[in-house]
Amino acid sequence: MSTTPRPDSAALTPRNVSALLQDTTPWLSCDECFERMDSYAEALVHDPTYRDKAMAAHLRGCAACDEEAESLLRLLDGG
Numbered sequence: 001m002s003t004t005p006r007p008d009s010a011a012l013t014p015r016n017v018s019a020l021l022q023d024t025t026p027w028l029s030c031d032e033c034f035e036r037m038d039s040y041a042e043a044l045v046h047d048p049t050y051r052d053k054a055m056a057a058h059l060r061g062c063a064a065c066d067e068e069a070e071s072l073l074r075l076l077d078g079g
C-alpha cells in the first residue's frame with residue numbers, strides 16, 4: 001500500500017513545454033483562442049493537469065469562448 005504521489009513535474013509534458021515556449025503573450029484574441037480550442041480541449045481531456053496560461057486567461061475573461069470550450073470539453077469527455 002505504498003503509492004508515491006505524482007510529482008508536479010508530471011505536468012511538464014513535451015506538449016506543455018512547447019506550448020509554454022510558444023506563448024509569449026498572456027492574452028489571445030478570440031480568433032487565436034478558437035484556433036487553439038480543439039488542441040486545448042483535447043490536451044485537457046487527456047491530461048487534467050494540462051495548463052495553458054494564455055487560454056486560461058482568455059477563457060476567464062471571455063464568456064463566449066469559455067462556453068465554447070466547456071461544451072467542447074463535455075463533447076470530448078462524453079465521447
Ligand SMILES: [Zn+2]
Binds near residue numbers: 029030062
Ligand atoms: Zn474570446
